[in-house]
Amino acid sequence: NGTIRFNGTIRFFNINLSYIKHMQNITSKNKLGFSLIELSIVILVIGILVIGITKGSRIIKEARIKSAQSLTTGSPVASMSNILMWLESTSEKSFASSEKVNTALGATGTISSWNDINPSTATPNNATQVVNANKPRYIDNDINGLPSINFDGSSDFLGFDGTILAGKSYTVIVVEKRLSSEERGYFISGSGPAQTNQVPHFGYRTNTTMTFAQHNNNLNVAVSGFASPTPYMHIFIFNSGNGKTYYKNGVQLINSKTSGALTPLISYNGAQIAKNPSGGYYNGNIGEIIIFSRAIKNSERLNIENYLQTKWGIK
Helix, strand or coil: CHHHHHHHHHHHHHHHHHHHHHHHHHHHHHHHHHHHHHHHHHHHHHHHHHHHHHHHHHHHHHHHHHHHHHHHHCCHHHHCCCEEEEEECCCCCCCCHHHCCECCCCCCCCCCEECCCCCCCCCCCCEECCCHHHCCEEECCCHHHCCEEEEECCCCCEECCHHHHCCCCEEEEEEEEECCCCCCEEEEEECCCCCCCCCCEEEEEECCEEEEECCCCCEEEECCCCCCCCCEEEEEEEECCCEEEEEECCEEEEEECCCCCCCCCCCCCCEEECECCCCCECEEEEEEEEEECCCCCHHHHHHHHHHHHHHHCCC
């Protein structure tokens, strides 16, 4: 009997060992199974976070553009008289949707037409380019997080109808961010001959000189040299009865009062954005250009400055 009990005990013990080993194997497999499940959950969570961040970034960008569009349509510019041309980079109407392609600097651009959004005309004065090698780039997230148009400083430019400025007082407003210290980096100029009161120049004559010229009564004013890409707002006012005035970021830097009448532009053929008759090109990004066929009032200027500073984050 004792032997049987012993053997039975041994057999029982052996059974327990087998059971324990069996359970250990199951536990090991379960541990591996749980690890795979946990890993899958982690991957899923990371994927959700990435999707959420991407969607969140897109939502923020779209909200920023919608806000800029609302500022534009509700701006004082929209209700002002004598607008000749209004180029702006956030409006749905500004570019063909197929051309709003974020293109790397140095690559061939896509913009063949920067459309005039002037609400007071049935015949918009679009700025255009048909040669692919000369097309500027659409930059998706630039000045104050908004789109802008990049001109490479070597070949890019747009042409428009400049005859709209001939024989008139006028105001030219530009929001831009230059990218180098280039000379003859004019925002707006032309391809016509250098004759008195014909092709105007608005922009950087040198790294440290801003010019407001039409080959007569030229104004040049000292500005800070290029150090880093910084957005600026420029306002050039030509009053045929009262002289020229230039404002940078809301600060009047020069005022050329005159006791006699100034001769307005006789003609303005070959008008161009980012190119000048001497062969130089503007190197930088432009967000907005507004042109009036009159000298705007001081109160109007202040309202426009407030709109542009809010929209483009200009200080």
